[in-house]
Amino acid sequence: MPSSLIHILIAFLVLLGLIFLSAAGLLNSVLDFGRVSVHVSSYPLIKALATVKNSLLLVFRLSHLAQENQILTRQVEQLSAQLAVLEKASSENKILREALKFQSESKFNLVPAEIITYDPVRVDRKIILNRGKRHGVAGGEAVIVSGGILVGAVSEVYEHTSALKLITSSEFAVNAQTAEGQARGVVKGEHGLGLLFDLVSQNEVMKTGDRVITSGLGGTFPKNLLIGVVGDVRSGSGELFQKASIIPAANLRNLRIVFVIQK
Amino acid sequence: MTKKYFYYFVLLFVLFLLQTSSLKVFMEVSYLVPFLVLLFVVNLAISGSLKETLWFGFIAGFLFELFSTSFFGGYTMAMLLSGLLVYFVTRQITSQEESLPEVLFLISLSTLFFSAILYLYSATASGLGLTVYQSLENFLSGKIVFSTLINFLFFYPTRFFVKYAKSISSEE
Numbered sequence: 001m002p003s004s005l006i007h008i009l010i011a012f013l014v015l016l017g018l019i020f021l022s023a024a025g026l027l028n029s030v031l032d033f034g035r036v037s038v039h040v041s042s043y044p045l046i047k048a049l050a051t052v053k054n055s056l057l058l059v060f061r062l063s064h065l066a067q068e069n070q071i072l073t074r075q076v077e078q079l080s081a082q083l084a085v086l087e088k089a090s091s092e093n094k095i096l097r098e099a100l101k102f103q104s105e106s107k108f109n110l111v112p113a114e115i116i117t118y119d120p121v122r123v124d125r126k127i128i129l130n131r132g133k134r135h136g137v138a139g140g141e142a143v144i145v146s147g148g149i150l151v152g153a154v155s156e157v158y159e160h161t162s163a164l165k166l167i168t169s170s171e172f173a174v175n176a177q178t179a180e181g182q183a184r185g186v187v188k189g190e191h192g193l194g195l196l197f198d199l200v201s202q203n204e205v206m207k208t209g210d211r212v213i214t215s216g217l218g219g220t221f222p223k224n225l226l227i228g229v230v231g232d233v234r235s236g237s238g239e240l241f242q243k244a245s246i247i248p249a250a251n252l253r254n255l256r257i258v259f260v261i262q263k
Numbered sequence: 264m265t266k267k268y269f270y271y272f273v274l275l276f277v278l279f280l281l282q283t284s285s286l287k288v289f290m291e292v293s294y295l296v297p298f299l300v301l302l303f304v305v306n307l308a309i310s311g312s313l314k315e316t317l318w319f320g321f322i323a324g325f326l327f328e329l330f331s332t333s334f335f336g337g338y339t340m341a342m343l344l345s346g347l348l349v350y351f352v353t354r355q356i357t358s359q360e361e362s363l364p365e366v367l368f369l370i371s372l373s374t375l376f377f378s379a380i381l382y383l384y385s386a387t388a389s390g391l392g393l394t395v396y397q398s399l400e401n402f403l404s405g406k407i408v409f410s411t412l413i414n415f416l417f418f419y420p421t422r423f424f425v426k427y428a429k430s431i432s433s434e435e
Contacts, residue, residue, distance in 0.1 A: 004313045004314070007313065007314050007317050007318075008313075008317060008347070011317050011318065011321050011343060012343070014321070015321070015336060015339050015340065015343070018325075018335065018336065018339070019335055019336040022335035022336070023335070023393065027335065031328065031329055034326075034329040035329050035330065038279075038280065038283065038326075038329060038330075041280055042280045042283055042284045042287075045280055045281060045284040046284045046287055046288060049284055049285055049288040049289070050288050052288075053288050053289060
């Protein structure tokens, strides 16, 4: 028999022997030892190959960078829009909390109302509130914001809504005085642009920075509602009364929640 | 002679470590990892003696049994038979330096034959109730084309190292 054939036969016989040993479970310890040894030996190679793989992945990822950039830019835009909405919600939350606190502390019977819309046509700008007769609102009632600041009066009332006439409206006038009580007069609106403290006697003293509040005279508006502070005082020796511009205490361009004082 | 076998064994072990490490790292594309150990045996079958092909094929197959999940003996059987097949085919084809088409043919033959033997062995063992049956797709699928091409690419580098091991042992 040729030696090559003998070698082949021996090899297959050895293999057969090993198969039987494995089936009997006698090779397990050898295989285990071999696995552990190979695992330990291949550790440095695995680390090196992992570095190569990461480098290759980086190269492939570069080709996708432009696309990823587009996707991320869109996500940023979406998130910015969401952030704007959330910031607005946060601001509204703060306003509502302040309004709620004011309502609970106030001695007046208040009807809280939200601004629905502004009248874009009239210069004097009436504002529509989301409260009406159904909610206990009546014409002529004073309207304030948190902090007890007068912003206007209810001019028209409907079933579910009402119109607010701002203090800067030409149709608006309220008896007022300085907080210290040294000057009394009438605060009038000036075409939606500002306030004028008029009909103040020449012998009464008022100066820039004095707080102006409602005096309660006439019974139309409660007293001690803040209107604003004195700006420029105009007093001429030839005139019967002195006047002053009033800087409104409330930001009339940014009203959100107001309170109607029920009579 | 002993030194040559020693260098062959070291080279085989290094190729084995390289292949198993690559399989671990590039698991997702395992079909693109070259079958370095098979290429070593194929190189021996082409340029070496039958004894070298037989026993180094045996050792190579046994090393793979360490990580085999199927019944013991499949890898050893497949490696032995693939080595013998290539040995006998090359004796018939040519005794000179192999051409590229011949090499491609031998690589394809050995890769396909190896997987086929593995499947048949596994099927036989499951038939005897020794293991669970594994479907043919686990051994032979379309990805074998990629495996064959990768093996072909790595054939000549492996051949270089086999010849180098042979040359340094003969110099000493």
